Amino acid sequence: MKKIEAIIQPFKLEEVKEALKNIGIDGMTITEVRGHGRQKGHKEVYRGHEYNVDLLPKIKVEMVLPDLRVEEALKTLAGAARTGNIGDGKIFVFDVAEAIRIRNDDRGESAL
Amino acid sequence: MFLRGRFRLLFAGSVLTALCLLNAVTLFAQQPPDKVAALEAAVKSAQSAGDNAWMLVSSALVLMMTGPGLALFYGGLVRRKNVLATMMQSFILMAVITVLWAFVGYSLAFGEGSPVIGDLRYMFLNGVGADPNADYAATIPQQTFMVYQLMFAIITPALISGAFAERMKFTAMLLYSILWALFVYFPMAHMVWGKGGFLNAFLGGTIPCLDFAGGTVVHITSGMSALACALYMGKRKGYPDEPMKPHSLVLSFIGACLLWVGWFGFNAGSALGASSLATSAFVATHFAAAAGALGWIAAEWMKHGKPSVLGGISGCVAGLVAITPASGFVAPMPALFIGFAAGVVCYLMVAVVKNKLGYDDSLDAFGVHGIGGTLGAILTGVFATNAVNNALKDPAGKVLPLGLVDGNGGQILNQAIGSAIAIALGIVGSFIILKIVDMVVGVRVDARDEQTGLDLTQHGEEGYNLDA
Numbered sequence: 051m052k053k054i055e056a057i058i059q060p061f062k063l064e065e066v067k068e069a070l071k072n073i074g075i076d077g078m079t080i081t082e083v084r085g086h087g088r089q090k091g092h093k094e095v096y097r098g099h100e101y102n103v104d105l106l107p108k109i110k111v112e113m114v115l116p117d118l119r120v121e122e123a124l125k126t127l128a129g130a131a132r133t134g135n136i137g138d139g140k141i142f143v144f145d146v147a148e149a150i151r152i153r154n155d156d157r158g159e160s161a162l
Numbered sequence: 163m164f165l166r167g168r169f170r171l172l173f174a175g176s177v178l179t180a181l182c183l184l185n186a187v188t189l190f191a192q193q194p195p196d197k198v199a200a201l202e203a204a205v206k207s208a209q210s211a212g213d214n215a216w217m218l219v220s221s222a223l224v225l226m227m228t229g230p231g232l233a234l235f236y237g238g239l240v241r242r243k244n245v246l247a248t249m250m251q252s253f254i255l256m257a258v259i260t261v262l263w264a265f266v267g268y269s270l271a272f273g274e275g276s277p278v279i280g281d282l283r284y285m286f287l288n289g290v291g292a293d294p295n296a297d298y299a300a301t302i303p304q305q306t307f308m309v310y311q312l313m314f315a316i317i318t319p320a321l322i323s324g325a326f327a328e329r330m331k332f333t334a335m336l337l338y339s340i341l342w343a344l345f346v347y348f349p350m351a352h353m354v355w356g357k358g359g360f361l362n363a364f365l366g367g368t369i370p371c372l373d374f375a376g377g378t379v380v381h382i383t384s385g386m387s388a389l390a391c392a393l394y395m396g397k398r399k400g401y402p403d404e405p406m407k408p409h410s411l412v413l414s415f416i417g418a419c420l421l422w423v424g425w426f427g428f429n430a431g432s433a434l435g436a437s438s439l440a441t442s443a444f445v446a447t448h449f450a451a452a453a454g455a456l457g458w459i460a461a462e463w464m465k466h467g468k469p470s471v472l473g474g475i476s477g478c479v480a481g482l483v484a485i486t487p488a489s490g491f492v493a494p495m496p497a498l499f500i501g502f503a504a505g506v507v508c509y510l511m512v513a514v515v516k517n518k519l520g521y522d523d524s525l526d527a528f529g530v531h532g533i534g535g536t537l538g539a540i541l542t543g544v545f546a547t548n549a550v551n552n553a554l555k556d557p558a559g560k561v562l563p564l565g566l567v568d569g570n571g572g573q574i575l576n577q578a579i580g581s582a583i584a585i586a587l588g589i590v591g592s593f594i595i596l597k598i599v600d601m602v603v604g605v606r607v608d609a610r611d612e613q614t615g616l617d618l619t620q621h622g623e624e625g626y627n628l629d630a
Contacts, residue, residue: 095468
């Protein structure tokens with residue numbers, strides 16, 4: 051099992067969800083986050099006082115998948131989230147030791 | 163209420179016609195004195211109804227400026243953790259100053275006393291009832307005049323809260339506001355508007371200062387006190403390095419627009435009747451607000467490349483502040499000029515000068531009200547004209563010139579003296595009061611409470627419980 055954690059542009063969320071759904075991946079957890087990599091922030095001015103906003107709003111998408119589905123999911127996700135501009139985000143993949151379905155104690159891939 | 167006023171006017175009209183006919187018929191019956199008296203009473207009552215209707219509406223409009231107007235304007239400008247505390251600083255004064263006004267405030271401001279403070283003749287509103295006080299407003303009940311003036315006493319200390327926002331203890335703020343009303347506002351109001359006050363141009367002042375709706379009394383005193391507060395309290399923790407963005411310009415926007423509307427009660431209401439002077443003040447007020455918004459936006463657009471919403475609403479408030487002393491004395495074109503000038507000058511003050519000097523006037527109460535108020539007070543001396551307001555007469559009844567445009571350049575000096583007294587009283591009074599409050603309860607919340615936010619630490623609640 052692998053966990054995919056993707057930080058994407060907020061306005062790309064719908065496209066990403068749709069693309070994953072089309073290859074049969076439904077389960078995911080979404081968090082509104084703020085952060086920045088190489089993308090520079092922007093300047094805001096309130097009554098002449100300048101603020102550099104460098105932590106930008108992003109969406110974090112998390113999902114855990116059986117090993118066999120990971121490669122396809124990564125391709126789809128990256129393809130849907132890409133605009134080609136700086137700030138598109140990153141995807142990280144982790145090994146997952148265990149998964150438990152709380153409702154009935156299913157374990158491992160059958161819990162996904 | 164409006165309909166009723168109309169109806170009463172019509173009623174008075176028909177009474178008048180009927181009485182005229184009756185008069186002609188009964189001329190031979192030799193009873194005219196009674197009829198004439200009845201006629202006079204009917205006309206008087208009709209005017210009183212119209213004036214009183216407008217003054218009650220104006221009173222409500224001015225209260226609306228404090229809550230929700232100013233509370234929203236300021237509340238939106240602070241960080242989320244301080245929104246309730248900031249709104250409370252306006253709201254609580256609607257309650258506290260009202261009680262103080264009933265006990266002694268009205269009397270100290272408008273009782274006929276010494277040149278600097280009123281006496282106690284109206285203490286506990288003794289004798290303030292349905293009969294007009296002819297010195298102030300001959301056509302409305304004195305009780306209307308009293309409650310109208312109360313609304314000014316409420317908003318003035320509330321304006322100061324912009325300077326100490328996000329760091330003052332609630333108890334300290336209460337104590338400060340009460341002492342400030344007693345020792346700064348009531349004397350200043352008496353000097354400029356009270357009978358025998360020594361800056362009162364119309365009721366026997368030695369230095370005739372023109373202040374139609376409160377440029378010196380309201381905006382200079384509060385704005386200068388704001389500066390004293392900002393200096394005495396010190397900066398907010400983290401200012402100016404940590405970001406302290408306004409948490410909701412949407413709230414501020416609604417608040418500023420309510421202020422714009424409420425200001426018609428503030429300025430046009432200061433005519434103290436539904437007269438053509440009220441119309442003139444209404445027009446001047448509106449034009450200055452519009453020009454103020456444009457002035458600020460234009461200056462900002464040139465300097466920062468973008469016309470901001472906060473700039474627009476700040477500019478309209480600056481224009482409204484500056485036109486306040488002038489509103490009942492100037493024609494529409496000078497009103498446009500005064501508003502525009504205030505928009506530009508106040509922008510430069512808060513966006514350039516403040517950042518250079520480094521004091522933390524959190525919401526720019528000094529930059530907008532202190533500077534805009536002083537500018538307006540001085541420009542009143544330039545543009546005031548008896549073509550708009552001919553109330554100032556010499557003992558022989560001859561209408562006197564008002565400002566520079568009437569050929570009375572000396573009025574600018576009178577305005578400067580009035581402003582200087584308001585500046586001195588505001589700054590010195592506030593420093594002394596802050597010192598006393600600091601010794602009694604301490605003015606500032608401790609560092610941890612400031613970090614946590616005043617909503618939780620002072621009031622035990624939060625403004626936004628979105629997960630509730």
